[in-house]
Amino acid sequence: GDSVTQMEGPVTLSEEAFLTINCTYTATGYPSLFWYVQYPGEGLQLLLKATKADDKGSNKGFEATYRKETTSFHLEKGSVQVSDSAVYFCALRVYNQGGKLIFGQGTELSVKP
Amino acid sequence: DADVTQTPRNRITKTGKRIMLECSQTKGHDRMYWYRQDPGLGLQLIYYSFDVKDINKGEISDGYSVSRQAQAKFSLSLESAIPNQTALYFCATSDTAGEQETQYFGPGTRLLVL
Numbered sequence A: 001g002d003s004v005t006q007m008e009g010p011v012t013l014s015e016e017a018f019l020t021i022n023c024t025y026t027a028t029g030y031p032s033l034f035w036y037v038q039y040p041g042e043g044l045q046l047l048l049k050a051t052k053a054d055d056k057g058s059n060k061g062f063e064a065t066y067r068k069e070t071t072s073f074h075l076e077k078g079s080v081q082v083s084d085s086a087v088y089f090c091a092l093r094v095y096n097q098g099g100k101l102i103f104g105q106g107t108e109l110s111v112k113p
Numbered sequence B: 001d002a003d004v005t006q007t008p009r010n011r012i013t014k015t016g017k018r019i020m021l022e023c024s025q026t027k028g029h030d031r032m033y034w035y036r037q038d039p040g041l042g043l044q045l046i047y048y049s050f051d052v053k054d055i056n057k058g059e060i061s062d063g064y065s066v067s068r069q070a071q072a073k074f075s076l077s078l079e080s081a082i083p084n085q086t087a088l089y090f091c092a093t094s095d096t097a098g099e100q101e102t103q104y105f106g107p108g109t110r111l112l113v114l
Helices: none
Strands: A003-006 A011-014 A019-021 A023-026 A032-038 A044-050 A056-059 A062-065 A075-077 A086-093 A101-103 A107-112 B004-007 B010-013 B019-025 B031-037 B043-051 B054-057 B064-070 B073-078 B087-094 B103-105 B109-113
Touching: A003 A086, A003 A101, A011 A019, A019 A107, A023 A032, A023 A086, A032 A062, A044 A062, A044 B103, A101 B043, B004 B087, B010 B019, B019 B031, B019 B087, B019 B109, B031 B064, B031 B073, B043 B064, B043 B073, B073 B087
Parallel strands: A011 A107, B010 B109
Antiparallel strands: A003 A023, A019 A075, A032 A044, A032 A086, A044 A056, A056 A062, A062 A075, A086 A101, A086 A107, B004 B019, B019 B073, B031 B043, B031 B087, B043 B054, B064 B073, B087 B103, B087 B109
């Protein structure tokens, strides 16, 4: 079945470090791909998305490129801030399955000053 | 004001009790979803609704029921709560169907079943 696998956390970085959180997926159809962020004590917020191969989603300095050949959607940011500390979820949606999202297990990021 | 609200935000209950979690939205979306989140796991879909008369089971619907009272309201019930239903529950809504569909999440309800 369809699934999403993320790199395990927690990931701890110093401020201004480069961030990569790996995400790979398995899907039978043509999924849309998403990154959601969950700040402490809050619900999930959409960070970025990509709906077809080679699309790049970007927001707040974060980027991810939909790579069909490697079935990946890695999240990157060139210079993280303390305020980026959160849990990041990669997710996919396949259209013929009622629009439901399939989530990875989440990766906790902690950024130290 | 938040677009997607959930009540209560925190709840402690006992095994065997019936409990209802409520979700309201002001976004005017037709589609609404209930998910649960367990530590170290992603979100799992419990139920979803495409409109007031269209309700569907998700991956883990056993032990849960839902009611779509209006376009803006979607409630989740635990008929007889058990400890392994202790989790963080999220409601979500979504806009247009298809490729550009985006889901918007509420702040979550933290449920503890003793």
